[in-house]
Amino acid sequence: MDIQLQIKMNEKLFLRDPEQSELGKKIIQESIQLIYKNGFEAFTFKKLAIDIGSTEAGIYRYFENKHRLLIYLTAWYWSWLEYQVIFQTNNIQDPMVKLKMVIKLLATTIEDDTNTRHVDESILHQIIITEGTKAYLTKRVSEDNKDQLFKPYKDLCAIIGKMILECSPNYQYPKSLASTIIExxxxxxxxxxxxxxxxxxxxxxxxADIVRFLEDLVFSSIKRPSCL
Amino acid sequence: MDIQLQIKMNEKLFLRDPEQSELGKKIIQESIQLIYKNGFEAFTFKKLAIDIGSTEAGIYRYFENKHRLLIYLTAWYWSWLEYQVIFQTNNIQDPMVKLKMVIKLLATTIEDDTNTRHVDESILHQIIITEGTKAYLTKRVSEDNKDQLFKPYKDLCAIIGKMILECSPNYQYPKSLASTIIExxxxxxxxxxxxxxxxxxxxxxxxADIVRFLEDLVFSSIKRPSCL
DNA sequence: CCTGCAAAGATAGTGTTACTATCTTTGCAG
DNA sequence: CTGCAAAGATAGTAACACTATCTTTGCAGG
Incomplete structure (x- = not known):
């Protein structure tokens, strides 16, 4: 069975959909490598163009600028992770077991998902760790948010928040605890x-120690009422 | 009583100590305003030079580049906050009360400390919220760390970690919980x-809601053993 | 087979950023 | 009054972040 997973992205994230062409896929693939290697600050469209054997102008036809490309990569990552969460928690009834699965998915090294050929998830995961927050820690965050650019992140947070409430319907801070776990x-x-x-x-x-810490943090918080 | 508080900074943070001259103090003062106003990405030494009526070259005599200036500002902030923590928790015996004070200091708007004339702490606090993590989320983090540039942050984290252990000597993750609270x-x-x-x-x-969330998070975590 | 059209390539150009260099002026300490 | 460090003034460079335009390629429909 050879199923290629394609994630439908918000159209405001790009000028031309990179999933729809070879050049586009190369931009995604190689930008991940280049950002991983040199960091986002040192990453330029010029260097990327050389690496993929194209030109700066070519890349600008897909993305307005490098910050938009970073937002695209993070949005892609969170969408993919949401899919993983839904897939891996499917048929699990116990919300605590589900939450543990989520923590594991968030905090553990990800293997490359061969269902997405142009994206190396394990490297993308590393990028998100170091550069992910830079997508929204800007002066433009509110405008970008209005364009729904952070929807995948917010969706994932909402899903985790719901699981927390399933575990503990009276817990007061499900969304804040969810964003705390993610970050x-x-x-x-x-x-x-x-x-x-x-x-x-x-x-x-x-x-695995991070997983234990996060589990301890989450389950102490949400179990407390029943404990008193 | 007019006491001017001066924070001794690591010499590797600058080329020439900005606290020792009028120009230096103006660089600090106006860079805080400018970063607050436009964000760190849009901040340049050129714009800063114009604002303080000096030249780019003049600022380069104090700081290698704008990233170093950001590290300086964050280091200054964490040093100042450590001083506040020590000052405000002085004579408090109960470690839980101390921890609550720390959470309040971290999560509540800070008034401008008139003991530091060239720094507006309330605006600096806003900068640290949005730009603080960019000081260390770089490819250079290990080198910068070897130069001890992040010592004030680590010191504060260590102090909070100690308070956590005072509350709950058997808690396994005092440092990680401390960095979690801070972030x-x-x-x-x-x-x-x-x-x-x-x-x-x-x-x-x-x-105040953030304070309550963090208190709930911390005290559920560290009290749990006694609860079981 | 030709036509048309979109994607991509090639090339050039502009203003800004991130520095570095050098020379002059200012102010003050001995 | 001399010397020296800080600061000012000015210039210059390579890289960066775009924008524009023109050409080539490929292939879809008539």
């Missing part, structure tokens, strides 16, 4: 590898 | 004001 899954990973004294995982550098 | 105090604030559906504070937009 901390990434920040603790970044800290563990780069600023280890900000974490308790410096010795082993094991993602 | 979430800012992220939840940013989300509340810019991407409200990621939080549970959209209606009131009240920082």
């Amino acid at each position: 901390m899954a990434h920040f603790q990973n970044f800290f563990m590898n780069n600023l280890p004294s900000l974490t308790d995982f410096a010795d082993n550098k094991d993602e | 979430m105090a800012h992220f939840q604030n940013f989300f509340m004001n810019n991407l409200p559906s990621l939080t549970d504070f959209a209606d009131n937009k009240d920082e």
Whole structure:
């Protein structure tokens, strides 16, 4: 069975849909490699053009600028992750087990999904850890939000928030706890590898420890009422 | 009583100490205004030079580049906040009360501290919320960390971690919980004001709600063992 | 087979950014 | 009054972030 997974993206994210052409797919594929390698600040359309054997002007036909491309990549990632969450929690009844699965998906290294040929998810995951927040930490965030550019992120947050409420219908902060899990899954990973004294995982550098920390955080918070 | 508070900064943060001259202080003062107004991406030394009536070359004598200036501002902020934490928790015995004070300091709007004439802390606080993580979310983070540029942040995290252990000596993740509190105090604030559906504070937009969320998060986590 | 049209390639050009260099002026300390 | 450091003035460069325009390619419909 060879099923190619295609994620339908918001049209405001691009000028021309990169999934619809070879050049477009190469832009996605190689931009992921290049951002991973040099970081988003050092990433330019010029360098990308050279890497894919095209021209700057060619890339500008797909994306307004590099920041839009970053938003596209993050939106793609969160859409893909939402799909993974829905897929992996399908047929699971216990909301606690579902939540644990979500935490695992968020905090654990992702293998490349061969159903999406032009995207290497494991590298994209690394990019999202380091560069993901830069998509929205800007002066333009409200305008971009009006164009629904962050919808995949917000959708995922809403799904996790619902699971939290399923576990604990009286918990007061489901959405904030959801966004906390999402961000901390990434920040603790970044800290563990780069600023280890900000974490308790410096010795082993094991993602499983992050999972345990997040599980502890979440389930202590939402179970507390029943505990009192 | 007129005491001017001066924070001793790591010498690697600058080429020439901005606290030691009028021009230096103007660079700090106006860069805070300019970054607040236009965001870090749009901030340039050229614009800053015009605003302070000096030249680009003049600013380059103080800071290698704008990223170093951002690291300086964040380091200054965390040093100042550490001082506030120590000052405000002085003579408090109960570690839980101390922790609550820390959460309040992290998550609540700061009034301008008149003891530091060239820094407007309330605006700096806003900058740290939006731009703070960009100081370390780079490819250079390990080198910068070796130069101890993030020491103030790490020191604050260590202090909070210690308070957590005072509350609950057996808690396993004091440092990760500390960095979670610090980051979430800012992220939840940013989300509340810019991407409200990621939080549970959209209606009131009240920082006191963030404080309550963080207190709930922290004290559920660290009290759990005694609860079982 | 020709026509038309869209995608992509090729090339050029502009204003801005991120610096670096050098020379002059200012102010003050010895 | 001399010397020296800080700051001002000015210039220059390579890279970056675009925009414009013109040509080529490929292939779809008539």
